[in-house]
Amino acid sequence: GKGIxxxxxxxxxxxxxxxxxxxxxxxxxxxxxxxxxKEGYQGLVDGGDNIVEASWSSVSGIxxxxxxxxxxxxxxxxxxxxxxxxxxxxLVDRGITxxxxxGGDGSLTGANxxxxxxxxxxxxxxxxxxxxxxxRGKYGHLNICGMVGSIDxxxxxxxxxxxxxxALHRIIDCVDAIVSTAYSHQRTFILEVMGRHCGYLAxxxxxxxEADFVFIPENPPLPDWPQRLYLALVGALAxxxxxxxxxxxxxxxxxxxxxxxxxxxxxxxxxxxNIIIVAEGAIDRxxxxxxxxxxxxxxxxxxxxxxxxxxxxxxxxxxxxSAFDRVLGCRMGAEAVMALMEATVExxxxxxxxxxxxxxxxxxxxxxxxxxxxxxxxxxKQWDLAVQLRGRS
Ligand code: ATP
Numbered sequence: 001g002k003g004i005x006x007x008x009x010x011x012x013x014x015x016x017x018x019x020x021x022x023x024x025x026x027x028x029x030x031x032x033x034x035x036x037x038k039e040g041y042q043g044l045v046d047g048g049d050n051i052v053e054a055s056w057s058s059v060s061g062i063x064x065x066x067x068x069x070x071x072x073x074x075x076x077x078x079x080x081x082x083x084x085x086x087x088x089x090x091l092v093d094r095g096i097t098x099x100x101x102x103g104g105d106g107s108l109t110g111a112n113x114x115x116x117x118x119x120x121x122x123x124x125x126x127x128x129x130x131x132x133x134x135x136r137g138k139y140g141h142l143n144i145c146g147m148v149g150s151i152d153x154x155x156x157x158x159x160x161x162x163x164x165x166x167a168l169h170r171i172i173d174c175v176d177a178i179v180s181t182a183y184s185h186q187r188t189f190i191l192e193v194m195g196r197h198c199g200y201l202a203x204x205x206x207x208x209x210e211a212d213f214v215f216i217p218e219n220p221p222l223p224d225w226p227q228r229l230y231l232a233l234v235g236a237l238a239x240x241x242x243x244x245x246x247x248x249x250x251x252x253x254x255x256x257x258x259x260x261x262x263x264x265x266x267x268x269x270x271x272x273x274n275i276i277i278v279a280e281g282a283i284d285r286x287x288x289x290x291x292x293x294x295x296x297x298x299x300x301x302x303x304x305x306x307x308x309x310x311x312x313x314x315x316x317x318x319x320x321x322s323a324f325d326r327v328l329g330c331r332m333g334a335e336a337v338m339a340l341m342e343a344t345v346e347x348x349x350x351x352x353x354x355x356x357x358x359x360x361x362x363x364x365x366x367x368x369x370x371x372x373x374x375x376x377x378x379x380x381k382q383w384d385l386a387v388q389l390r391g392r393s
Contacts, residue, residue, distance in 0.1 A: 001031040003096035004340060005051065008068040009040035009075075009103035009110075013149040013163025013317060015325030016068040016102050021059040022333025023100050028056055030341060035096060039071040040103070041078035041110060047090035063326055066166075066319050068149075072103070081121075084114050088121045091142075092131050098143045098340040100333075102162070105155060105371045108146040112349045112365050118142040144349035145336040146364050151317055154198035156374060156390060157367035158353030162332065165324040167194070167316040168204055174312055175209040175275060182273035188263065188299055188307040190292045194316050195279035197375050201316070202279035211275040212266055213259055215282035215290050217378060255284065256298040263303060274305070287381060328354065335359040 006023045008016050020036070027034035034054045037043045043050030062069050077083030091097070101111040119140060125131040131139075148155045151167035171193055182189050191211075195201045199216020206214035263274050276299075282290040292309045299307045321329070335352040339361045343350070349364040370389055377386035 001033050002098055002341070003035065003091075003094060004032045004098040004100065004337065005035040005037050005044075005091065005094075005096045006054075006070070006100040006102070007037035007040055007044060008070055008072045008149065009101060009107035010072065011104065011150065011317070012067045012072050013151045013161070013325075014066045014166035014319070014321035015162040015329040016072075016149045017059075017062040017065050018321065018326045018329025019102050019147055019149070019162060019333040019336075020068065020070060020329075021063055022330045023337055024054045024059045025056060026334045026337040028054075030337065032098075032337075032341075033095070035094060036070045040073040040107070041075035041083075041087070042073045043071070044087040044090060045075065045077045045083045047086070047093075051090060051094060063329075064320050066317070066321060068102075078110055078114075081117070084117060085121050085124065087114065088118060088142075089125055089130055092122070092125070092135050092139050095139065097139050097141060098145075098343075100145050100147065100336050100340070102147045102149045104148065104150045105368050108148070108351060108364055109368050111144045111146055112368070115142045115144045115349050141345050143340045143343040143347070144364065145339045145343075145361075146349070146351040147332045147336055148351065148353070151201065152195050152198045153200040154195075154371070155353075155367065156370035157351060157362050159356070160324075160328060160354050162325055162329050163317070163321070164200065165328070166319065166322040167201055168208070169322050170316045170319055171201060171205040171312060172208055174310070174315065175205065175211070175277075178310060179209070179273065179275065182275070182308075185306060186272045188274040188276065188303075188305045190276045190278060190295050190299075190307065190309045192278050192280055192292045192309070192311040192313075194312070196281040197378060199279045199282070202277050202282070206275075206277040209275065209277075211277045212271075213262055213274075213276040215276070215278040215295070217279060217281045217283060255290070256302070259295070259298060260302045263299065263305070285381070331359045335361065 004027045024034045035051050036054050038050045101107055122136050126136045148161040150161040151163040153161050153164040155161050178189050193201045202214050202216045278292050284290055296307050299305050332352045339350045350361040351364040351367050352361055374386050374389045
C-alpha cells in the first residue's frame, strides 16, 4: 500500500483531531500505510520515534478532544534546506510519498516548498549514497494535500476553517456569562477576541450576542459581502445588532464620537449594560491599533461608565470541538486522502476546502498567495482591495 503521513503544524485548533482521525481511517480503509508525524515539522526533521505507524484503534477516543493529540510546533529547522533534506530522508526511509499537512498558511507554504524541492533533494541524497537508485526511482514524487486548521477563518478558498465554529461557541458562552454580571452592575464590558487579520470571530461573535459595538480589521460594504460572511449577515438580521467595526475595514477617525453616541443611545433606550467586542487586530484608518485599553479610556473619559475589560485569549482555542468542526474535520480528512490517492505527477499540491457545503480540492499555492495578498492589501491600507480579494476563493 501507499505510504501516507499526517502532521499538524502552527497554532492548534479544535477539529484537528477529527481530521487526523479521518486521514488515518480512510487511509487504512484504502489499503495505505498511514503514519503520524508528531510535533509538526520538527518531528519530520528529527524522525525517529516522532514518525510512527498509525492503526485503526490509535485514533479511537480523540474526536471529542480539543487541540491536536499528535502535537504541533513551530519549527525553524524546516525553514532551512538541510532541515527539509533530513525530513525527506525520514520519509523515503519509510516509503512515504504522500503528506497531509493540517495548519495555517505558513505551514502550507512550507509543504509546497518541500514538494517543489523533493526531486532535487532526492538527487542529493542519492549522490551522498543516503538512498538507493531504487528508492530514487520509486519515491521520486511527493504528493501534498493541505487542510486549514485555524480558529480565525482567515484563509482564502474555504468557507470555514477547522476550529472557527468551536471558537465562536466559546466566545458566545463567555459573552453570555459576562452579560449577566454586567446587567447587575450596569457595567460596560470590552471583550477582546482573537483575529489578527480577520474580524470574523469578532463580527459573528458580536452579532450573535447582541454586542453594541464591534471593532475588527475589516468592514466590507454590504452588497459585496462575501458568502463566507453569510453567517454575519444572518446574525445581524436576527439579533438587530446596531453597529459593526472589523480589522480589514477600520473605522473612520471619528470612531470615539460614534461609539459614545451609540452607547448613550442604548442606555437611554433602557439598556442596563453595553458589550463592545474588539478583535485583537483591530486598527483605525491611520493603521494605529484600537486596543481594549484605548476603547476603555474613551468610554470612561466621555461617559464615566463603570467599564471592564476581559481578554478571552486561549479559552477560544481550548475545549471540545463543536459538532460542525468534528464533521468538517472528518470531511476534509477523507477528501485529503482521496485527493492524494488520485494525484498524478501533473497534479498541483492541493488544499481541501469547504465551498457552499461541498468538500472540494483547490491548488494550494493559489489560495496561499491570495491569503497573503489580503494581508498585504490591509498593510497598505487598501481596505476595498482586501475585501474584494477575501471573497469566497
Ligand atoms: P498559524 O496561522 O496558526 O500561525 P501557520 O501554519 O501559518 O499557522 P507558521 O508559524 O507561519 O504558522 O508556520 C508553521 C511552521 O511552518 C513554521 O514553524 C515552519 O516550520 C513552517 N513554515 C512556515 N513558512 C515556511 C516557509 N516559507 N518555508 C518552510 N517552512 C515554513
